[in-house]
Structure formats: C-alpha cells, structure tokens
Amino acid sequence: MNSQINVGIVGYGNLGRGVVAAINQTTDMELVSIFTRRSPESVSVEGTNAKVLHISEAEDYKNKIDVMILCGGSATDLPEQGPQFAQLFNTVDSFDTHAKIPEYFDSVDKAAKESGKTSIISVGWDPGLFSINRLMAEAILPVGETYTFWGKGVSQGHSDAIRRIEGVKGAVQYTVPIEEAVNKVRSGDNPELSTAEKHLRVCYVVAEEGYDQAKIEETIKTMPNYFADYITEVHFISEEELKANHSKLPHGGFVIRGGKTGDGNKQIIEFSLNLDSNPEFTSSVLVAYARAAYRLNTKGQAGAKSVFEVPPVYLSHKTAEELRRDLL
Amino acid sequence: MNSQINVGIVGYGNLGRGVVAAINQTTDMELVSIFTRRSPESVSVEGTNAKVLHISEAEDYKNKIDVMILCGGSATDLPEQGPQFAQLFNTVDSFDTHAKIPEYFDSVDKAAKESGKTSIISVGWDPGLFSINRLMAEAILPVGETYTFWGKGVSQGHSDAIRRIEGVKGAVQYTVPIEEAVNKVRSGDNPELSTAEKHLRVCYVVAEEGYDQAKIEETIKTMPNYFADYITEVHFISEEELKANHSKLPHGGFVIRGGKTGDGNKQIIEFSLNLDSNPEFTSSVLVAYARAAYRLNTKGQAGAKSVFEVPPVYLSHKTAEELRRDLL
Numbered sequence: 001m002n003s004q005i006n007v008g009i010v011g012y013g014n015l016g017r018g019v020v021a022a023i024n025q026t027t028d029m030e031l032v033s034i035f036t037r038r039s040p041e042s043v044s045v046e047g048t049n050a051k052v053l054h055i056s057e058a059e060d061y062k063n064k065i066d067v068m069i070l071c072g073g074s075a076t077d078l079p080e081q082g083p084q085f086a087q088l089f090n091t092v093d094s095f096d097t098h099a100k101i102p103e104y105f106d107s108v109d110k111a112a113k114e115s116g117k118t119s120i121i122s123v124g125w126d127p128g129l130f131s132i133n134r135l136m137a138e139a140i141l142p143v144g145e146t147y148t149f150w151g152k153g154v155s156q157g158h159s160d161a162i163r164r165i166e167g168v169k170g171a172v173q174y175t176v177p178i179e180e181a182v183n184k185v186r187s188g189d190n191p192e193l194s195t196a197e198k199h200l201r202v203c204y205v206v207a208e209e210g211y212d213q214a215k216i217e218e219t220i221k222t223m224p225n226y227f228a229d230y231i232t233e234v235h236f237i238s239e240e241e242l243k244a245n246h247s248k249l250p251h252g253g254f255v256i257r258g259g260k261t262g263d264g265n266k267q268i269i270e271f272s273l274n275l276d277s278n279p280e281f282t283s284s285v286l287v288a289y290a291r292a293a294y295r296l297n298t299k300g301q302a303g304a305k306s307v308f309e310v311p312p313v314y315l316s317h318k319t320a321e322e323l324r325r326d327l328l
Numbered sequence: 329m330n331s332q333i334n335v336g337i338v339g340y341g342n343l344g345r346g347v348v349a350a351i352n353q354t355t356d357m358e359l360v361s362i363f364t365r366r367s368p369e370s371v372s373v374e375g376t377n378a379k380v381l382h383i384s385e386a387e388d389y390k391n392k393i394d395v396m397i398l399c400g401g402s403a404t405d406l407p408e409q410g411p412q413f414a415q416l417f418n419t420v421d422s423f424d425t426h427a428k429i430p431e432y433f434d435s436v437d438k439a440a441k442e443s444g445k446t447s448i449i450s451v452g453w454d455p456g457l458f459s460i461n462r463l464m465a466e467a468i469l470p471v472g473e474t475y476t477f478w479g480k481g482v483s484q485g486h487s488d489a490i491r492r493i494e495g496v497k498g499a500v501q502y503t504v505p506i507e508e509a510v511n512k513v514r515s516g517d518n519p520e521l522s523t524a525e526k527h528l529r530v531c532y533v534v535a536e537e538g539y540d541q542a543k544i545e546e547t548i549k550t551m552p553n554y555f556a557d558y559i560t561e562v563h564f565i566s567e568e569e570l571k572a573n574h575s576k577l578p579h580g581g582f583v584i585r586g587g588k589t590g591d592g593n594k595q596i597i598e599f600s601l602n603l604d605s606n607p608e609f610t611s612s613v614l615v616a617y618a619r620a621a622y623r624l625n626t627k628g629q630a631g632a633k634s635v636f637e638v639p640p641v642y643l644s645h646k647t648a649e650e651l652r653r654d655l656l
Contacts, residue, residue, distance in 0.1 A: 129464070267602075284595070
C-alpha cells in the first residue's frame with residue numbers, strides 16, 4: 001500500500017547500530033546511507049549494504065532521503081545537528097537534556113518551518129513513550145499523582161562517576177526501583193516519595209590492585225548528587241566478572257498514575273518496559289517515529305513536533321482501515 | 329488559556345453518571361445539559377446543576393454545546409444515535425461491538441463530514457487505551473507477539489448468562505487472568521495461548537431455595553461459548569453476601585507485547601489498568617477525548633476518527649508548550 005520510505009542515519013554508535021537492526025525488521029523502509037564524522041572507510045558496518053559516507057556529503061542526498069535519523073548525543077551533537085539537518089530533511093532525534101528541550105524545540109522548529117520539513121524531537125522511551133503515558137494518564141485522571149520509576153538498568157552517568165574515582169579500574173551502576181515503593185504506588189496510596197526513596201543504587205566495581213576497597217566504597221557512598229542521598233550498595237568483583245555479567249545495557253521502568261474518580265474509587269494506570277537492550281529499544285522507537293515524521297510531512301505538517309503531537313496511526317505501516325479492523 | 333468547553337450528555341446510566349463526575353474534575357469543561365429518552369422529570373441527577381431535557385430538544389442546543397458525549401449502548405442506541413448526533417455536534421462515544429466498527433465508522437464519518445463536525449468513536453479502555461498500546465507496541469517492535477488479558481473484573485455478559493439459568497436468583501462472574509500465563513508472557517517467551525488458557529472464570533451464585541446446586545454448577549460449567557472451554561469456578565453464596573461484596577464493577581487488564589530486536593534481545597512493553605470502577609474510568613476517558621474532539625474540530629479536522637488518529641496533546645487542557653516543559 002505504502003511506497004518505500006528512504007532513510008538515512010547520522011552517527012554510527014550504539015543508537016545508529018540499533019537503527020540499522022530496526023530498519024531490517026520493517027517492510028516499508030530502506031536504509032540509503034549512514035553519515036559519519038569519522039573517516040567513512042574506518043567505520044565497519046554490520047547488517048546492511050548501505051553506503052557509509054562522510055557527513056559533509058549529506059546535502060547531496062536531499063532528494064534521495066525521506067527522513068534522517070539523528071543518532072548523535074544530546075550534549076554537543078544534536079544542538080548543532082538538529083537545526084542543521086532540519087533545513088534539509090525530515091528528521092527524528094532522541095534529544096534528552098530535559099531542561100533544554102524548549103530551547104532545542106524552538107531552534108529545530110525555526111529551521112524546519114523554513115525548509116517545510118517535519119522534525120520529531122526527543123523520541124525514545126524517556127523522553128518519549130513514558131512522556132506520552134504521563135500526559136494521557138494525567139488528562140484522563142486529573143485527580144491523582146504520577147510516579148516514574150527507572151530500572152532495573154544501567155545508568156551511564158553514574159557508572160562514569162564511579163570510574164573517575166582513583167583506584168577504580170571498571171564499574172557499572174544499576175538503578176533499581178525499590179519494590180516496597182513500587183507496591184505502595186501500585187496500591188493507589190499515592191505516597192510522597194523523593195527520587196531517592198524510589199530507587200536503590202547498586203554498583204559493581206573493579207578495584208585496581210593495592211587500593212583500599214573500603215575507602216573506594218566510602219567515596220562512592222558519600223558522593224554528592226550521585227549517591228549521597230540514596231541507599232547505595234557496592235560490590236567489588238573481578239574484571240572478568242564485570243565483562244561476563246555486566247556488559248549488556250538492560251533498562252526499563254514504570255510510569256504509574258494513581259487517580260480517583262467519583263466517590264473515591266481508585267483507578268491505576270501503569271505503563272512499563274523491561275528491556276534487554278536500552279539502545280536497541282530506543283532505536284526501534286526512533287524508526288517508528290521516522291515513519292511518522294515522513295507521513296506528517298506528506299500531510300503538510302511542517303515544523304518541530306514532540307511525540308505529544310503525533311497521532312498513533314502514523315507510527316504503523318498499516319492503513320487506518322486495517323488498524324481499526326485489526327487492533328481497535 | 330483555553331476557553332471553556334461546553335459539554336452535553338446523551339443517556340444517563342452508569343456511563344452518564346461517570347461523565348458528570350469526570351467533568352466535575354476538569355477546569356476547562358462545563359456540563360450544559362443531560363438529554364434522556366425518559367421523561368426528564370423522572371431522572372434524578374447527582375453532582376450537577378445542569379438541566380435534564382428530553383432528547384428531542386437536543387437540536388435546539390446546536391450552538392450552545394461544543395461536544396456531545398454519547399453514553400448509550402452499542403447494541404441498539406449508538407448505531408442510531410452516532411450518525412444522528414454527528415449531523416449536529418462534535419461527538420465521542422464508546423461503541424464496542426468490535427465486528428461492526430468499520431461499518432459504524434463509515435456511517436458516522438459520512439454524517440460528520442456533511443456537518444463539518446468531528447466524531448471520535450470507540451473511546452474507552454478496550455477499545456481505546458488498550459488499542460493504542462497494541463498499535464504502538466506492534467509498530468515499535470514489529471517482530472513479536474501481543475497479548476491482551478482482561479480482569480480481574482466483572483463481565484456483564486457472563487453474569488447475565490448465569491442469571492438466565494433456572495434456579496439462579498443472582499450471580500456475578502469475574503474474568504481473572506491466569507497468573508502463570510501472565511508470567512510466561514511477561515518473561516518474553518511468547519507462548520501460544522487461547523483466550524481460555526489466559527483467563528479463569530470465577531462465578532458467585534445465589535441459588536433459589538429448593539434447587540439443586542450441583543445441577544446449576546454443571547449447567548454453568550458446560551455452557552457453550554461462555555464457560556465450556558474455560559476453567560470455571562462456581563461458588564454458592566447468600567444474597568446478602570452477593571450484595572455486600574460483589575456489587576461494585578471493578579475491572580482492568582494488561583496489554584503485553586514481547587518483542588525481539590537485534591540478535592534476539594527481549595524487549596517487553598506492558599500497559600495495565602487496575603480499576604475500582606470500570607464505568608467511571610471509561611467515562612473519564614470519554615471526557616478527555618471529548619476535549620480532543622472539540623480541539624480537532626477547531627483545527628478543521630472534520631469526520632469520524634478513532635483514538636488512533638488523535639495526537640495525545642489534544643487530550644490535555646494544558647498547552648503544547650507547558651506539556652513539553654513539564655511532562656516530556
């Protein structure tokens with residue numbers, strides 16, 4: 001029914017690799033090219049025959065690519081690439097620096113409106129699917145509280161913070177929802193809970209030889225912002241064990257709203273994710289929203305959008321008629 | 329920010345009562361009038377000062393009501409009222425006769441396009457929120473299986489079927505998800521499961537004096553379509569106990585998709601509801617989508633829509649800017 005959607009990727013890290021894999025699972029999308037800032041011949045790509053090109057060649061593909069998936073990071077890549085690519089292509093990205101979303105939205109919106117393209121920003125699961133669930137649950141149950149729990153999953157920021165401590169050779173930090181808090185929320189009690197009261201921090205650390213483990217543990221547990229306010233567990237393990245058991249990037253979490261209707265009837269809405277691979281899942285969400293960006297553009301809806309502005313129908317390759325018949 | 333949305337209700341049963349309660353929880357909606365087929369003075373309304381009028385007077389409110397919430401049943405009310413009211417008003421309804429949705433959509437669409445109004449059909453949780461989650465999960469994880477479990481909750485159809493048996497004075501039937509099946513699905517094993525392998529049917533029955541309980545139990549358990557294929561539990565209780573413990577209408581359920589990405593990484597998406605009051609929750613969903621119907625209409629999007637075509641942003645009374653800042 002639908003014509004093929006031609007896709008480009010900007011940036012080939014964990015997310016870019018996940019996008020290649022996700023496009024391979026679609027029937028209506030084709031990967032045209034991967035654009036990189038590195039020397040293209042130095043990038044070895046798996047699972048696709050698409051060309052790897054230098055990012056400076058992207059402009060030549062203006063008429064050959066329907067939507068560009070931006071797989072760069074939020075700190076330095078996207079603030080520049082977002083508006084730049086929106087001048088030439090429909091785009092999707094996973095911009096997740098929460099405090100800067102309004103500013104980023106405006107800069108992408110300006111570029112996309114000038115070019116007549118459509119850019120969906122901050123796509124993924126949080127921001128992304130979790131955000132949609134927060135919005136819908138609050139709109140449906142205006143009297144209530146919404147709770148977001150993250151994990152069990154690897155936090156890169158916290159893992160990096162541990163690795164910067166002297167005497168630490170390697171480390172992985174898991175954010176783990178505290179089950180008692182989750183159950184309290186699920187029961188509809190709407191407790192007051194700080195982020196620290198909702199999450200446990202579990203650290204697996206490889207110490208360099210000759211360093212005092214007790215001192216490292218103390219440094220971790222008293223680190224302000226990252227650990228000091230939390231219940232933190234520190235486990236020292238061998239380098240082999242770290243590699244064998246902690247090299248995957250699982251993640252997930254819950255958005256739970258406890259609301260009340262009528263004379264105090266409790267109504268609980270919950271959305272949860274349990275992910276073996278955080279980057280591959282985020283990539284899968286990006287690919288579905290790439291389809292939506294292209295479709296919205298064919299309907300004349302130029303400019304920046306968040307996931308809030310995207311009707312679910314545009315995420316699927318099926319027609320509205322098929323979806324009403326099969327899934328409604 | 330937004331001007332007040334003036335709302336009407338057609339039909340004052342469980343759903344209509346829930347809509348009154350849900351409108352009372354909003355800050356941007358006002359209930360103008362309740363329209364009934366009964367004699368208006370015979371209808372006693374709680375929680376609102378809105379007038380109760382005969383349904384024949386609805387047309388006079390064409391310019392005073394922004395959106396009409398149709399609270400009639402799917403069997404006979406909505407097939408007639410859906411297209412009829414779409415000729416005069418923006419509407420939302422909870423039409424849930426699955427097999428007839430395409431036909432119903434077409435008849436409402438024709439009426440709404442002629443009048444330039446917007447009608448969102450089949451709103452609620454299933455069809456409704458569960459449908460959106462089925463669509464999105466399938467679009468994001470094209471390789472995988474989706475499972476819907478219903479319950480624990482009262483099935484009116486099954487309760488009615490028991491009540492029709494000779495010697496039965498009262499009965500309530502709960503549909504209960506089988507925990508072992510839910511856990512198998514949550515683990516990402518993607519088992520093959522029939523509806524009967526996913527749900528248990530638990531019946532609370534009040535027998536008339538002088539009737540053989542064993543015979544009633546046998547009649548229930550062997551009833552084709554309703555019970556014969558299921559594991560069915562029958563508990564005989566007193567009339568007092570039925571009233572005291574089984575007069576509420578709780579419900580809920582899960583939509584779970586187990587998908588695989590990349591080299592076989594399991595990714596689980598789950599949406600679940602745990603509802604003290606099924607009709608009040610459905611009403612709350614209807615009210616949020618009433619806001620969306622009105623908004624879509626102000627954007628010139630006339631015709632019938634399903635929940636699939638509604639961007640989440642229109643469900644909230646907050647502006648897109650506020651939502652991006654606070655919930656994205």
